[in-house]
Every structure is written in structure tokens, then in C-alpha cells.
Amino acid sequence: MSSLISDLINLSESTKKITAEYVWIGGSGLDMRSKARTLPGPVTDPAKLPKWNYDGSSTKQAPGEDSEVILYPRAIFKDPFRRGDNILVICDAYTPAGEPIPTNKRAPAAKIFSHPDVAAEEPWFGIEQEYTLLQKDTNWPLGWPVGGFPAPQGPYYCGAGADKSFGRDIVDAHYKACLYAGINISGINAEVMPGQWEFQVGPTVGIAAGDQIWAARYILERITEMAGVVLSLDPKPIPGEWNGAGAHCNYSTKSMRNDGGYEVIKKAIEKLKLKHKEHISAYGEGNERRLTGRCETADIHTFSWGVANRGASVRVGRDTEKEGKGYFEDRRPASNMDPYLVTSMIAETTILNK
Structure with a gap:
């Protein structure tokens, strides 16, 4: 990696905005997927994070003609790669109607643990x-x-x-x-x-x-x-x-x-x-x-x-x-x-x- 790219990655941010890397589990049940979004400021409570969608047809979790899958933020961790107030967000996946998709193993587990x-x-x-x-x-x-x-x-x-x-x-x-x-x-x-x-x-x-x-x-x-x-x-x-x-x-x-x-x-x-x-x-x-x-x-x-x-x-x-x-x-x-x-x-x- 060139030193300039390295310098840019490690830029000290002069903005209050943060980056949230949304992480979820793909269709194999083992592949991990993630994508990032900018938020207006620091967040510590997953309930205060916006839900987000992704193309489930590209992760073998939805058909191409109805490909939208919704990410529900569940747990926040400090991001060791971007650092600062930036975060990693562990999510689970739902249909637009709010039903857990078949590969979502977190939702049934949460039910058992909340018993x-x-x-x-x-x-x-x-x-x-x-x-x-x-x-x-x-x-x-x-x-x-x-x-x-x-x-x-x-x-x-x-x-x-x-x-x-x-x-x-x-x-x-x-x-x-x-x-x-x-x-x-x-x-x-x-x-x-x-x-x-x-x-x-x-x-x-x-x-x-x-x-x-x-x-x-x-x-x-x-x-x-x-x-x-x-x-x-x-x-x-x-x-x-x-x-x-x-x-x-x-x-x-x-x-x-x-x-x-x-x-x-x-x-x-x-x-x-x-x-x-x-x-x-x-x-x-x-x-x-x-x-x-x-x-x-x-x-x-x-x-x-x-x-x-x-x-x-x-x-x-x-x-x-x-x-x-x-x-x-x-x-x-x-x-x-x-x-x-x-x-x-x-x-x-x-x-x-x-």
C-alpha cells in the first residue's frame, strides 16, 4: 500500500460525522457481509441506528424479483479499523414485512434467551x-x-x-x-x-x-x-x-x-x-x-x-x-x-x- 493511501486512510476526521459498518451473515450461514454508511454523529445504542436494506439476491437470501432484505441493528462495537467514534454494527435480517428470513438464527435465539x-x-x-x-x-x-x-x-x-x-x-x-x-x-x-x-x-x-x-x-x-x-x-x-x-x-x-x-x-x-x-x-x-x-x-x-x-x-x-x-x-x-x-x-x- 502506498504511503499516500495509508495517510488518507488514517486521516484525522475534522467532522462530527461517523462511519457505521453494518455487518450481517450471508446465505451460506457462514459468509460475512458488510457495508458502510455515514451517520450525523456518535451512536452507542443500536435501537437509535436506522434500519437498512441490501440486495438479498446477491447473498442467496432472496429472489431477484423481490430482492430487498432489511437489516436490524442489534449490537455495537468500536471499529478497530477506522477508530475514533466509528462503529461496527452486528445486524440480523428480515423481510420487508418484518419476518426473520430463514437464515436468521439470531431471532429465534433471542426468543429463547428472553424466556x-x-x-x-x-x-x-x-x-x-x-x-x-x-x-x-x-x-x-x-x-x-x-x-x-x-x-x-x-x-x-x-x-x-x-x-x-x-x-x-x-x-x-x-x-x-x-x-x-x-x-x-x-x-x-x-x-x-x-x-x-x-x-x-x-x-x-x-x-x-x-x-x-x-x-x-x-x-x-x-x-x-x-x-x-x-x-x-x-x-x-x-x-x-x-x-x-x-x-x-x-x-x-x-x-x-x-x-x-x-x-x-x-x-x-x-x-x-x-x-x-x-x-x-x-x-x-x-x-x-x-x-x-x-x-x-x-x-x-x-x-x-x-x-x-x-x-x-x-x-x-x-x-x-x-x-x-x-x-x-x-x-x-x-x-x-x-x-x-x-x-x-x-x-x-x-x-x-x-
Whole structure:
């Protein structure tokens, strides 16, 4: 990028006007779209932002002869790219008549989270988003020899060094950008497969978990775009004895966090067992390639749980067992899962299913 273009992008604005980047989810359920508009001044409440429309026929969300889809602003984050008072706006999508379009997973999730029984339990989520960085022209993981393989897994997990860690500048830039944006990002680490990383968001309450994961994914897409690297959320980017990518969901309710919570946790896990098939069907496309019972996963067809067991569907931590209260981790969701769908489904199964 020439220095003049760089200077222009970083111009200090001498106007009270701000830029709002409206972000939404496209027709595949995973592609993120965005466009910007100028507003007369700073806004901190999404309800005070104007609704906006887009061409749904170009995102596979509407037919060409009736292509208008309406964006409803739902959550505001500070824009780490434009900075100042400029904002990123997470939106969901509706027909002109006000009905959620079929790919809108936020609207049904918001209904579940606003149910009085769910709201009273204050469901907390901590989501571990794993992802793989790919070389743009080859779609092969960052740091891997083109068409070849690196040394076997072992030294890469939380590793350091030019032969073990690939893409740390992208990962650190993303970490800082999320903190700046106001996302409750709680940590990062290099994963077991080289070129694979993880960030964690949480604890967040209810619908905010989905809003924050989508905002963090969008920021990561933008940073990898600038770096000329491709972001992959494929659950098993490389077949064979290479770890897949998940989005483990750590979860607790007020009853689980209070004294006697361990019994509540065990009952919740039993409810999840009864709904195993329904959850698996909503936990991400291609997850059967990842949940093989190998490489730190449970088999997709069998529900299991255990204390400190990373080969189980659901893991309970040693601290939770010891203290008799706390949280558990659903290890089944794939890296490409929809956080609105997964978090609301866990809340519905464990709180509303009697």
C-alpha cells in the first residue's frame, strides 16, 4: 500500500460525522457481509441506528424479483479499523414485512434467551473458537511446505519459534483489535495442528455470546484479508491424524454456579444426552469428519461425559467436581457452528426441557 493511501486512510476526521459498518451473515450461514454508511454523529445504542436494506439476491437470501432484505441493528462495537467514534454494527435480517428470513438464527435465539425461565438462570457462555490460517494461493495451512507436510503434531500446541509457530502477528493483531472493539475476548493460544489457532470469548450472557463471536470472526476476516491469508473454519481442514477445529462451548447457569450446582450440572448433561442427535445436527457442517473418536474428540454417534476427559462429548473440569459447582464444556460443536444456534439450543435443552 502506498504511503499516500495509508495517510488518507488514517486521516484525522475534522467532522462530527461517523462511519457505521453494518455487518450481517450471508446465505451460506457462514459468509460475512458488510457495508458502510455515514451517520450525523456518535451512536452507542443500536435501537437509535436506522434500519437498512441490501440486495438479498446477491447473498442467496432472496429472489431477484423481490430482492430487498432489511437489516436490524442489534449490537455495537468500536471499529478497530477506522477508530475514533466509528462503529461496527452486528445486524440480523428480515423481510420487508418484518419476518426473520430463514437464515436468521439470531431471532429465534433471542426468543429463547428472553424466556423468563432462561433469563432468571443468567446463562453464561465461554466459546473457544478454533480456526486455521491458509496460504492464499494454495489453500494449504500457513507454515506448511507447499504440497507437503510438516513434522508430526507435538511441538506446536502453545509453541514458540519459527519452525513451530505460524501467523502469530495476525493472531496478536486480532487479540488487540477485539479488546479495542469491546469484545470480551479472554485469551488466545496456538493449537495442536500447526497453522491452527484459538481465541476464547466469554464469559458472556445469553444472546451477547453469539453477537461477540460473530463480531470477532468478522474482525479476524478483515485482518487476514489485509495479511493476504485465508481464514478457514473447516472442522477438519487436513484429513488423517491432524487435529480438527472445534468451537467448544463452556456453559453454566446461576443454579450450576451456586452451592449444590454439581447435581444441576449432572441433570443438564443427562438432558443433553437425550437430545444428542438434535444437537449434533445443529453443531456444524462436516463435523462427522472431525468427531471420529480420535485426535481429542468423541465419536459423533455416541454421547459420553467425564471429568477432565478431552475424549468425551462433554467435559467437566476438576475444579467443578472439587467445589461441587461451576460449569461444563460441550466439546461437540464444530469451528463453523452458528453461535446463536448452539448457545440457544444448549439453554433450551438444559433449562426449558423438563
